Every structure is written in structure tokens, then in C-alpha cells.
Amino acid sequence: MPIKKELLDTLKDKRKKAKAAGGQDKIDKRHKKGQLTARERVERLIDPNTFQEQGLYVEHDCHEFGMEKKYLAGDGVICGMGHVDGRPVSVASQDFTVGGGTLGSKHAQKITRIMDNAAELGTPLVAINDSGGARIQEGVSSLSGYGQVFYRNVYLSGLVPQIAIIAGPCAGGAAYSPALTDFLIMTKTGASMYITGPEVIKAATGEECTKEEIGSATAHATVSGNIHFVAENDDHAIAITKRLLSFLPSNNMQDPPHRLNEEIALTSDPSINEIIPKDFKRPFDTKLVIEKIVDDGDFIEVQEYFAKNIIVCFGRISGIVVGFIANQSSFKAGSIDIDASDKAARFIRFCNAFNIPIVNLVDVPGFMPGKQQESGGIIRHGAKMLSAYSAATVPKITLIMRKAYGGAYLAMCSSDLGADRVYAWPSAEIAVMGAEGAVNILYGKELKGADNEQEARKKYQEEYRDRFASPYQAARLGLVTDVIEPSETKRVLSLALHNLLGKRLTRPPKKHGLIPL
Numbered sequence: 001m002p003i004k005k006e007l008l009d010t011l012k013d014k015r016k017k018a019k020a021a022g023g024q025d026k027i028d029k030r031h032k033k034g035q036l037t038a039r040e041r042v043e044r045l046i047d048p049n050t051f052q053e054q055g056l057y058v059e060h061d062c063h064e065f066g067m068e069k070k071y072l073a074g075d076g077v078i079c080g081m082g083h084v085d086g087r088p089v090s091v092a093s094q095d096f097t098v099g100g101g102t103l104g105s106k107h108a109q110k111i112t113r114i115m116d117n118a119a120e121l122g123t124p125l126v127a128i129n130d131s132g133g134a135r136i137q138e139g140v141s142s143l144s145g146y147g148q149v150f151y152r153n154v155y156l157s158g159l160v161p162q163i164a165i166i167a168g169p170c171a172g173g174a175a176y177s178p179a180l181t182d183f184l185i186m187t188k189t190g191a192s193m194y195i196t197g198p199e200v201i202k203a204a205t206g207e208e209c210t211k212e213e214i215g216s217a218t219a220h221a222t223v224s225g226n227i228h229f230v231a232e233n234d235d236h237a238i239a240i241t242k243r244l245l246s247f248l249p250s251n252n253m254q255d256p257p258h259r260l261n262e263e264i265a266l267t268s269d270p271s272i273n274e275i276i277p278k279d280f281k282r283p284f285d286t287k288l289v290i291e292k293i294v295d296d297g298d299f300i301e302v303q304e305y306f307a308k309n310i311i312v313c314f315g316r317i318s319g320i321v322v323g324f325i326a327n328q329s330s331f332k333a334g335s336i337d338i339d340a341s342d343k344a345a346r347f348i349r350f351c352n353a354f355n356i357p358i359v360n361l362v363d364v365p366g367f368m369p370g371k372q373q374e375s376g377g378i379i380r381h382g383a384k385m386l387s388a389y390s391a392a393t394v395p396k397i398t399l400i401m402r403k404a405y406g407g408a409y410l411a412m413c414s415s416d417l418g419a420d421r422v423y424a425w426p427s428a429e430i431a432v433m434g435a436e437g438a439v440n441i442l443y444g445k446e447l448k449g450a451d452n453e454q455e456a457r458k459k460y461q462e463e464y465r466d467r468f469a470s471p472y473q474a475a476r477l478g479l480v481t482d483v484i485e486p487s488e489t490k491r492v493l494s495l496a497l498h499n500l501l502g503k504r505l506t507r508p509p510k511k512h513g514l515i516p517l
């Protein structure tokens, strides 16, 4: 006996009603603004025909302010699991066309269920944020809902990768769920994120500002450092999400998606010998080095526009996924300042949590000097890098390309901080400080008494450079694994990474250490 036709018709009607979201008018309004709907975003993210929705028929149970008469399809959020490039991913996509995508208790329940799923099944979580925030009519229930989401963001942290796309408004405390995820991708079209908007700021402090200044993708990518990727629009945000996921494991129990069947690169690349300028004071673009050592020149940079003095990115070397932390001498001479320390430390901790080997490319003159840096707490912030590297148990390879001075030499993962391999190019200068500073301190009296101070200074600096500003003193002391020609870099790193993949380092159990926050 086939199932009754009326039952199937009812199901079809209910599906149609729920999927109609907030109605065609509201959908058209979004499209006009260049934004996709919540469902279109999910459809573009997930491999065709693989999305399994959860809670399509969920409705709110609020009876305040006439809400009992208001139908909110799916309570304003689409949740479920689907495949991204064949791997299961948990998704929550807020629907602005339905009650402004606001979060009430049922909306929160749908999200927390999918987060619990992600934890239990070990799938990455992608949360697409597009919401007016806490649903005012539901009062403290909506705040409580946010609390439950935050709680799970923290629970998931280090278990599965969490990616937040900011694709619409994200105001007030709502911004803290994205802030508790690993990567924030924000669109330039229609997205904003702030704790209090310009009006509240004006009323509370008298300061004038625009929404763009405090809450746009550009502001967060360049000034606040709150986000990791800027997307031109929704489609771009989804493309970034997929690309990012292609470098990440689904959870902390898995290895990242290495391609171990790739051939190990055993040939040399003489063009790398050309990168270091003859004049050791001239900057060079470290991205050129990364491009030459990653497979197909392909890498994805995280926080490209923030703290540009340090580069963090994912790429593959002979098939092995690695996280790079690299000084960029062409910005602030590659010195480590507060923002660079925060950026690098966060990235190192992410790599460690998800079994991603770390490669450090070093050309660092030191920590950034300055009153602002000292008062801003460079000691505390710089310590985050020392802490993150020392705590990281994944394979750690350091390549010293040029300068590696003082505390910054240590902070870029010297062998003392547990680097498994430290390679140095012959241009490496590993010392307490550069020749200029060192000569002033070591030969202050001699310089004052010299007939020709300039000549004497030059002579002392050359002597110093010959003795200390080379990789060989460190190599003699066993602090450098090998001094290599730049052209050999990819071969050396490829072999070392393959050798180190089996690294399993365990530490004594403890509740947790204290990051210098």
C-alpha cells in the first residue's frame, strides 16, 4: 500500500513554506544589496545534493510583543551537515530575511545542536553570521542562547576547526561567537561587526566615528586584527572557506590533508640563491621564498593586511601541509611588535592544535623598540610567541635566512624552544644584536679614543660580523642542524618534514598552562 498522497502533499507544503524564508520581497531586497540568502550560501558551500538539514520545521515559542502571531521559518537559521570537497562539515547559516536572523532560544538550540554534532562527529564547523543579534522580544532567553553558543565555541576550540563568515550585521555581544572561532572571514558587502555602534559611542564618550571606521571588513582586517580574511562578497567568502578547509584536518585526532603520494622534491632551485640582496641592509620579500618552496607556488595567507611584518600562511611542501611563520623585512624591517606577536602566537597555537607542522622563516632584527611598544606591553605580547612555540609539540623546522638577533632569534623558534631542525643559509647572522649596536657597546672607549672613528667603527663592525654575524658560531655550538645553500631549501625541508612526520611528543598531564594573555 503506497503512502497516502495527502501526507506527501502536506510534507511538500510544509517544506515549501519553511524554505520560502522571509518571503520574496525580503529575498529581492538582499539580492539588490549584492548579498545571497542564507540558503544560497549553504548551497554554494556544500557539494551538490549532500546537505542534510536539521530542524527545518522548528518554530519559536515566544508569546511576547505579539510574537505568537509571527511565523519565523526555521526560526531564522539553517542548520545541517553536508560535504565540502567530499568531507563532512557542520553548518549554521543565519537567515536575515526571517526576523532579521535574530537569535532566540529555538534559533540558539538549533545552532548548539549542530555544534554538539560537530564535537561528537569531529567535523569542522562553519557558522555564517547575518543577524540583528539577540531577539529583543525573547529577553534574557536570547542572551542565554548566546551564552550557550559561546560555551560550545570554547568547547569546540582545539577539537574541530571553527570558521565564522561575517556576511551581514554582527552587533554587540553577538560578535563574541565569531571571536571565539579560529578564522573569521568578513565580506565587504553588507557586513559590519562592532560591540557598540557610532550612536552609542557618541552618547557614551562623545567620540564621533563612522560604522565603516569601527566595523567594516577593511577596518577589522587592517586595524583591529579581529578578522583573518576579507571577501569581496558572499561567493568569495565561500571560496575562501573551501580553500582554507582544504589545508585543515576535520578534527584534532586527524592529520591535515597531506598528499603523501606527491614526489619528494629532491632537486635544487638556483633561483632562491638570488633572493637575498648583496647589501644585507636591503629588505627582500619573504613571500618570494615561500612561493618557491611550496608546491605549485600555492599558499593561503592568513591576516594578510594586519601586522604585515610577519607572514602566516598555509601551504604544502612535497605534499605535506605546513603552517609558515615568516618575518617580512620589507615591512617595519621584519621586527616583531605587539600585533605581530599576537598574530604569530595565535597561528602557532592553531597549527599545534591541529597537527600541522610549522616552518619558520627567519630574518628578524629584533623586537620593535619604542615607548608605545613598551607601554603597550610588548613584553607580555612577545612572550606569547615564546609560549606558543615552546608549548607546540608538532614538528617545528626553523630556517634562518638572514638576521636572527637577540630575543627575537629565540622568539622565532630557536633550537632551545624545541625546534626539531634549525637550518641556516650562509647569509644567516645569529647574534645577540647587529654589528652597529654591538660595536657601540663593546668598543665605546676605543671608538672615542680612535684617530679616525669612522674607520675604527668599520673595522670593529667587520670583525664582529666575521665572528658572530654568521651561522657558524651557532653551528659550532650545535644550535644549527646544518648550513645549507638557499637553492637546496625545498629539498632539505621536504626530507626533514617527511622524517619528522612521525614525531609524537607528549608532555606531563596538567589542566592547562598560562598563556601570557
Ligand code: HXC
Binding pocket: 099, 100, 101, 102, 131, 132, 133, 134, 135, 136, 137, 143, 146, 147, 169, 171, 172, 173, 174
Ligand atoms: C528583534 C530585530 C532585531 C532584534 C532586527 N530585528 N534586529 N528583531 N530583535 N535585535 C528585526 C526588525 O524588526 C525587522 O523585522 C527585521 O529584523 C529586519 O530589520 P531592519 O531594521 O528592517 O533591517 P535593516 O534596516 O537592514 O537593519 C538591520 C540592523 C537593525 C542594522 C541589524 O535591525 C538593527 O540595528 N537591529 C538592532 C541590532 C542590535 O542592537 N541588536 C542587539 C545587539 S546586542 P521585520 O519584522 O520588519 O522583518 C546583542 C546582545 C548579544 O545582540 C549578547 C550576547 C552576550
